[in-house]
Amino acid sequence: MAWLVLVISGLLEAAWAVALDRSAGFSRLVPSVVFAVALLLSMAGLSYALRDIPVGTGYAVWVGIGAVGTALVGMLALGESTSLPRVLCLLLVVAGVIGLKIFH
Numbered sequence: 001m002a003w004l005v006l007v008i009s010g011l012l013e014a015a016w017a018v019a020l021d022r023s024a025g026f027s028r029l030v031p032s033v034v035f036a037v038a039l040l041l042s043m044a045g046l047s048y049a050l051r052d053i054p055v056g057t058g059y060a061v062w063v064g065i066g067a068v069g070t071a072l073v074g075m076l077a078l079g080e081s082t083s084l085p086r087v088l089c090l091l092l093v094v095a096g097v098i099g100l101k102i103f104h
Contacts, residue, residue: 002052008063009045012038017070057104065095
């Protein structure tokens with residue numbers, strides 16, 4: 001259960017990062033509220049998962065999922081550059097996250 005919560009929390013990290021960008025410095029209400037709710041849920045989930053997962057592994061997986069998720073949203077929905085080197089680097093992060101899960 002802790003791993004499922006950690007993955008969901010990582011996805012929520014991507015959600016709050018994108019909402020932060022869309023909030024335009026907290027000048028737009030809806031993205032600002034989405035940011036705050038996603039941030040709180042993401043942190044609560046990380047905290048819950050760290051009961052059973054070592055902090056180094058849990059935090060690295062959480063950050064990795066959030067970073068890859070945010071980058072994918074940027075490339076697929078926000079018009080950011082999608083180059084082969086960027087995609088390969090994201091795949092390396094994914095490989096690292098999988099490795100941390102397998103070898104924790």
